[in-house]
Amino acid sequence: MEVRVREGDSYAYYGRLFMVPLELIIDSNENVNPSNLKTGTKIMIPGYVSIPYTIKEEDTLWKIGNAKNLSIDAMMILNQMQNPNKLTTGETLYLPERITQQHVSSKLPYGSEILMKQLKTLKKLYPFINVDTVGTSVLGNPIQEIRIGKGLKKVHMNASFHANEWITTMVLMNLVNQYLISLTNRSPLRGINTINLYNDTELSIVPMVNPDGVDLVLNGPPTSRREEIININEGSDEFVHWKANIRGVDLNNQFPANWEIEQERKAPKSPAPRDFPGKSSLSEPEAIAMADLIKKNQYDRILAYHTQGEEFYWGYEGFEPPDSEVLAREFERVSGYKAIRNFDSHAGFKDWYIQEYKRPGFTIELGRGINPLPLSQFKDIIQKVEGIFIASLYL
Structure with missing residues (x-):
């Protein structure tokens, strides 16, 4: 105003x-x-x-x-x-x-265009936040970052690395909106005075890492690439199970943390709806944008939101610091999600971050069922993951 x-x-x-x-x-x-x-x-x-x-x-x-x-x-x-x-x-x-009510929709799934409109609305209502473009997708869609707070501690969160996990964007945007309402209304979240979090922590959020992929799942392929994408999808024009970016590369198999192991053992050896790690690590502009963002800002911890299992992964090859276990136990307590230290997987964003920076990194698997998760799970997911969101800022 x-x-x-x-x-x-x-x-x-x-x-x-x-x-x-x-x-x-x-x-x-x-x-x-x-x-x-x-x-x-x-x-x-x-x-x-x-x-x-x-x-x-x-x-x-x-x-x-x-x-x-x-x-x-x-x-x-x-x-x-x-x-x-x-x-x-x-x-x-x-x-x-x-403003005491959410200005972020949770009733219908939304792609990159609606996300951009919602970011514009939040910036207008809460001009103390910063919204910037940190990269562009294969199709030239902006990859947007929100920054909130001026503290020395730096926390990064992201969502929708995988296209059919678009509900993670909606969850993260809802949590951000709750945080902003709490700040301006001086109302605590789970008993925490959020203005202290604002002063102590700089929060970075990339709500949609894979805008092209999300748009593909929700709206179908762009006319200019329709034939190419349907070929990658084995002739099908049904994209509900598509996880990759628009070129058929799985963005969460793109990072240089034993990438060669994933390249060798993943079944797809060419572009596919899921699991193809690319012809080299960091070959895709979306993955490059995320790696550059981390290198530039040296975050103290990162959280990547995915779906399936109501659990989270917090270790990688023994590179995780002791602080990771402290955070994992608190995340487990406040959410009811199961903490899993090691998992036979490589080349993920969280894996690379832990390997490179020896700092706490987490892959948070929201909900349970078949991807894409139905919006009927949205409220339950929010209730469980809200504690993780807050704890990641105050611990």
Whole structure:
């Protein structure tokens, strides 16, 4: 929500008036010097929207404020009013409304286009977050990253490495939205004061690593590649079981952590709907983008969201540090998911991260059943994985 500075206003006053943490207001207005607010400057108040209200006969600001539980001065700032007694019947007054409900859909599956729209909405409502493009897919779709927080600890999460695991994107976006609502409303999550998490931790999220693949599963192949993709899919135009990127490479078999072992033992030796590790490690632009992101930012821990089994994997070839087990036991406690240290698999994103950086990495397998998991499992998944999301930030 946008307001304009009046003489004598300050960020501290806005924080008290709208009951939003001061640091979120400062971070929502990075281009404005908080110690030198000039009259008329546009200021963003995160976690609010302005709602039009038609003034009725005999309305007063006091009457409207009492009915809507709104501060008189909050309405005056939003409407740039000088005289609180001057209301004209039939004119529009804008009312500040605090956001307390999700603005991220969980009712229908969505691909890259809807994700982009939802990221744009979140950036508008919560301007203290950063949304950037960290790479592009084979088809040129942007791979987007959200960043929240300014702390020294750096945590990374991602979803939809695999195309038919698109529900992981929806879960992660829902958790992010919960976190943002908690921050602006000063409401705890599972008893944790989230503004402390914001100040202590920088959270990086890539909600859709494989946008081309997700779009393929949900919408079918693009016209320009239809024949090629159907050939990879063994002549079928049914893509519900497709896990790979648009070129038929499994992105979670693309990383240089014993990649040669996976190349040798995986059945597909050419592009396929799943399991083909590529002709070399890091051959695909999506995998390269993720590797570059990690190399650039040196995260303290990573979590990759996948589906199947209500369990998670946290070790790789003995490279995992002692902290990994501490986190694994807490994740197990708060979620009910089973912690598995070692699994006969290589070349995954988590495997490479642990091998290269000797830091805690986790592959979180959401839900149970047949991929794609049905949306009927969504609420249950959220309830179980929410604890992992929060614990990864506070431990």
